[in-house]
Amino acid sequence: MIPYGRQDISQADIDTVVAVLRSDFLTQGPQVPRFEQCVARHVGAAYSVAVNSATSALHIACLALGLGPGDRLWTSPITFVASANCGLYCGAEVDFVDIDPRTYNLCAQALARKLEQAEREGKLPKIVVAVHLCGQPCEMQAIHDLAKHYGFKVIEDASHAIGGRYQSEFIGNCRYSDITVFSFHPVKIITTAEGGMALTNNAELASKMALLRSHGITRDPAQMTHEADGPWYYQQIDLGFNYRMTEMQAALGNSQMERLDQFVARRHQLANRYDDLLADLPVTTPWQHPDGYSGLHLYVIRLQLGKIARTHRQVFEAMREQGIGINLHYIPVHTQPYYQRMGFRQGDYPEAERYYAEAISLPMFQTMSEAQQDEVVAALNKALQA
CATH class of the missing domain: 3.40.640.10 (Type I PLP-dependent aspartate aminotransferase-like (Major domain))
Structure with a gap:
């Protein structure tokens, strides 16, 4: 995986x-x-x-x-x-x-x-x-x-x-x-x-x-x-x-x-390549604010669910089944049971909840090869198909 x-x-x-x-x-x-x-x-x-x-x-x-x-x-x-x-x-x-x-x-x-x-x-x-x-x-x-x-x-x-x-x-x-x-x-x-x-x-x-x-x-x-x-x-x-x-x-x-700057630069190379490879897929790639230069710990896409015939969960599970260790960062804190007992409810923070309904973290690490990245994108392309 x-x-x-x-x-x-x-x-x-x-x-x-x-x-x-x-x-x-x-x-x-x-x-x-x-x-x-x-x-x-x-x-x-x-x-x-x-x-x-x-x-x-x-x-x-x-x-x-x-x-x-x-x-x-x-x-x-x-x-x-x-x-x-x-x-x-x-x-x-x-x-x-x-x-x-x-x-x-x-x-x-x-x-x-x-x-x-x-x-x-x-x-x-x-x-x-x-x-x-x-x-x-x-x-x-x-x-x-x-x-x-x-x-x-x-x-x-x-x-x-x-x-x-x-x-x-x-x-x-x-x-x-x-x-x-x-x-x-x-x-x-x-x-x-x-x-x-x-x-x-x-x-x-x-x-x-x-x-x-x-x-x-x-x-x-x-x-x-x-x-x-x-x-x-x-x-x-x-x-x-x-x-x-x-x-x-x-x-x-x-x-x-000693390798921090090298690590971040490599992550930016991978992110730029993801941006290009995903350009024609029904996903939203990360937007970068012009005031910032991200450390790029994560590369999060959002599924354009209105353009595909599969659910968020179906895409996630299809990726995992193909050996791609995707993740989801994060479940909104206010929806956790501990916080719900404090009085928070679904609907309190609609942008956060919309994000959660669409987000997937794709693999991102500095030793990742272009071949591995190609495998991730191919798996995503397949997972998006009905």
């Missing part, structure tokens, strides 16, 4: 990890700080905090921004559940903003309308999580302007987007956000096996997130409430978690970063 995504592990990656296994440090050594500095330097952010998953990064980002009971977090319904769950972890209420029908990202115009109503009702969000779906950045300048007007904080969920750009600058520089989060899961653009990172230009937020990722414990005398009892001394000054990244993961990340 041709998978929808997979990691690209080189011999250099393997050698780097093996060297760490033979070293003195498997955790809390030099590789994690090196990885943090490498990513921050690449994207142009001042500070970075590596953790064991992007979900953990979202959680500590929310906590660092002071999210708690009585507060509200808004995000897109078309995302992985972690983008919303991070608000629930903090005891906050979660709500959604419908998507732009072209980019499939949180719609800045819909956000503006919802903020106007929320201000009248006294229910403004404390945090908006802007998800860069498939690697394409949201309209961050517009969201930033709304944040300044209404007083909320902005987290960029850039789990799909490392290596991409917004307004010709790398995603992750936090020009228009308080914190940006990356994911390094194996199907993402670069991998640390599992892993994530939060980036910011705010020293206090960085310090808070670094504290929260390691049990809320510090050995820094400047952070302690009283003088240390001795050189062994540490203090727990906050309620934190064990969200640390291992040295092996960070070493793999350091090695992968």
Whole structure:
């Protein structure tokens, strides 16, 4: 089966990890700080905090921004559940903003309308999580302007987007956000096996997130409430978690970063070729906003169901039967049973639901060959036939 995504592990990656296994440090050594500095330097952010998953990064980002009971977090319904769950972890209420029908990202115009109503009702969000779906950045300048007007904080969920750009600058520089989060899961653009990172230009937020990722414990005398009892001394000054990244993961990340630009360029080659190969089929190919350069974690098509005699499910199953590992990113979060029990209903976010009824993620990974891509397109062509 041709998978929808997979990691690209080189011999250099393997050698780097093996060297760490033979070293003195498997955790809390030099590789994690090196990885943090490498990513921050690449994207142009001042500070970075590596953790064991992007979900953990979202959680500590929310906590660092002071999210708690009585507060509200808004995000897109078309995302992985972690983008919303991070608000629930903090005891906050979660709500959604419908998507732009072209980019499939949180719609800045819909956000503006919802903020106007929320201000009248006294229910403004404390945090908006802007998800860069498939690697394409949201309209961050517009969201930033709304944040300044209404007083909320902005987290960029850039789990799909490392290596991409917004307004010709790398995603992750936090020009228009308080914190940006990356994911390094194996199907993402670069991998640390599992892993994530939060980036910011705010020293206090960085310090808070670094504290929260390691049990809320510090050995820094400047952070302690009283003088240390001795050189062994540490203090727990906050309620934190064990969200640390291992040295092996960070070493793999350091090695992968050397090929990041190459990986993204290859994904663009494949996407351009898909665009050409699919031009005459009854599908809608991804539209790219001129302000952005996508990381292209995913290549999502939408079926033009009015032009074919098969259902969404029939096309999906026909592709799988031919050995094509397509997927669907994502089921709208507000339709999940857990969120339905919170009061969300079908019909709440019609653009998101229309997207879900038509979307299919085609295979996209940097080691994909043109022969494999031809096989995917041939299978899709066959699957679309009645």
